[in-house]
Amino acid sequence: MPQGTRIEHDLLGEKEVPADAYYGVHTVRAVENFAITGSAIAQFPDLIASLAAVKEAAATANLELGLLAPDLAEAIITACQEIGRGRHSDQFVVDPVQGGAGTSTNMNANEVIANRALEILGHPRGSYEVIHPLDHVNLGQSTNDVYPTAVRLALVTSLRRLVDSQAVLAGTFTAKAAEFGAVLKIGRTQLQDAVPMTLGQEFTTYAVMIEEDRQRLTEAASLLLEANLGGTAIGTGINGHPRYAELACAHLTRISGEPVRPAGDFIEATQDCGAFVQLSGVLKRVAVKLSKTCNDLRLISSGPTAGLGEIVLPPVQAGSSIMPGKVNPVIPEVVNQVAFEVIGNDLTVTMAAEAGQLQLNAFEPVIAYSLLRSLTHLRAACDTLATRCIPGITANREHLHDSVHRSIGLVTALAPHIGYTASTTLAGQALATGRTIKDLAAEAGLLTVDQLDTILRPENLTGHPSRNTVAVPP
CATH class of the missing domain: 1.10.40.30 (Fumarase/aspartase (C-terminal domain))
Known part of the structure; x- marks a missing residue:
């Protein structure tokens, strides 16, 4: 055996694993098999924390049911809590887009938790006769209930952050609307002069649109908090204790702070991706309206002399390598591009959800990847717009006055x-x-x-x- 490695076994045979790695043979094979995005699941801290929360809830339920020895359960719980606080994130190395309906992600978590728990108990990594990734960490579970539950919880956590960022952005539009409350301008329909309005009214509409979308996202979050945890392979609960689902969800609620509830029908919940499609549709709605707002900002700031020139966006960088003095609306432009990405992600989620077959959807990894990216990038877009653009907008008051009266x-x-x-x-x-x-x-x-x-x-x-x-x- 080469120095710096250990040998682990799975159903395909032996495999070398880095000696200092918390992950094991299943993770190594997944890294070799799925070099798709060039990234790892560690790029989504909410997903890692949610996986740890699910595993902690499972271990606590199994301890309470007498299925897991106290010393092993406590070590597993401690390892999960460390991961939930952000430790060992570099050990979550599998690609987020993977075959196997999320099995590689689940195994990556099982192995990291098992080896860290072994270390806590004073055993070398790989001593699976003491704590096994499947027999102990994955006790009473399946990828098919662990992975979707963790994904749902991660989406809700990320969604809450987006909603908070939207609130800040709506507040910046509201403040700007108050500043522009008495500034008259001409409203337009089909880009032609319509009737007068105020610039404050125009900016108020942007705040109202954002607030409406915040409400829709909150509604979508509620659907995501129904979990199939305890349904195991296809929702029948095979190999699980009759009380496990109830206990695991209760502990997951305590750990996560989110009101996770068992699904009404576990077989349906294991195959149904409707909540993901619902969330994706709302995110598309957010993206479309945010992009429309940025289109408006670019249009009414166009010029400075040959366009509408009603407002002036804050200059944040030089706009051209050949045209001196040119300043471009780069912040609205980058938000537009995030919106285009989110709209494309919605199609990916739609097709992946539709492609599910019988008792399981094998394509949840790309659903999770698409939704988590959409949430993360939309939040960053809102933050960027709220800090780098809206507060610094000024009104071209004299020009607006003249255009109204003309x-x-x-x-x-x-x-x-x-x-x-x-x-x-x-x-x-x-x-x-x-x-x-x-x-x-x-x-x-x-x-x-x-x-x-x-x-x-x-x-x-x-x-x-x-x-x-x-x-x-x-």
Whole structure:
């Protein structure tokens, strides 16, 4: 045996394992077999912590049921708690995209926990006659209930962080809306002048959209907290104690702080990926709306002289290697790209969920990989937008003022008083001559100056229609 290795055995035979590794033979084979993403499951700390929480809950339940000796259970629990605190993360080395419905991830966890528990008890790594990765760490379990439960818990943890980041982002939009509350601008439909509004109203809508999505994500989290833990292979609970599922979920709730509950039908829960599809759809919704918001920011900041130029985004870096002085909207652009990725991930989740067969979906690893990346990247996008862009936005107030008073969109406010036909004629004259709607209407004697001043008062232009009625003599 070469120096620095140990020999372990599995059903395929012998395999060299690094002597100082907590992982074992099953993990080594998985690393060789699945060199797909160039990364390891350690890139998702929430998944590692969730795996440790599930294994700790299982060991505690088995101890309580008298199925696991106290000294072995305590060592396993201690190892799990260390992993849950972030220790030994470098030992979780299997690729997140893997064949086997997550077996390699489960075995990686079983082996790390077993070898660390052996070390705690004073035994060398690989002494599986004392603590075995399967007989003890995986007691009463299957990959088919451990892996999806850990994935669900990891998704909820990551989802909570995204929701928190969305709250901060919504707050930055709300603060900016208050700052811009009295700044008039022209609203647009189909990129054409519509009717006046305030820049504050425009920014308020972005905060409202984010808050709506936060609610939808919270709803999706509830669906994820139904676990098939205790269902073992296909949901029948074979090789499991009758009380194990109830106890394991109760301990997992205590350990994780999340209200994990046993599924109503374990066979259904083992094969059903509906909660993943639901979450993916909500994440796509978040991405689409966030990208639309960033499209708006790029559009109304376009220029600075040949575009709309209504707002100015904070300059964060030089924009061109050939055009001096150019500054690009790079923060909204990077958020757009995250959105494109999330939308693509949704298709991956959809196809993987649809491809499940009979009592198990073998493609949950790519579902987990896609969803965890979407959650992680959306959170980073929200944080970036909230810190590097929104607070530094300024309004081009003079330009906005001029564009409102030049816009033919003002004629819409006059239509209830002078009629649609007269308003259309007035709009055409304004467009042809470049004169304002107000001046032309007064000159034509359609309304008095005082009446025009009242009708075109900012609060009458941007408030609720019921507040826009002005008494005009026939």
